[in-house]
Amino acid sequence: MSQKKVDAYKQKKANRDKIIKKEKRILFLEKAAGVMICLAVVVWLGYSVYGKVTQQEETKTTETVMDASAVDEYTNELAEEITDPQNTPEAENEIDEAASDGTVQEK
Incomplete structure (x- = not known):
């Protein structure tokens, strides 16, 4: 191996904990963003369905x-x-x- 590759490997090995923590943090943020988006979609769908059901009930219960x-x-x-x-x-x-x-x- 060339000296350049050896130095890069040693630096990677020395900073491996930092790199792993950074990757875990990014992965966690990606998962959290995905969960928030899914939660927003579910809440929006629930609200829409609730609005339609209550609107139908209002039309059914007119005197x-x-x-x-x-x-x-x-x-x-x-x-x-x-x-x-x-x-x-x-x-x-x-x-x-x-x-x-x-x-x-x-x-």
């Missing part, structure tokens, strides 16, 4: 308001007709016949 006053009035009118015998069609026919005869009775 539908219906105005049922017309139905209530109709059922009340039917109940009145059933309980009030004067408003039945038969009673109206009798009243019409009596009015044509001129014999309308008042209560």
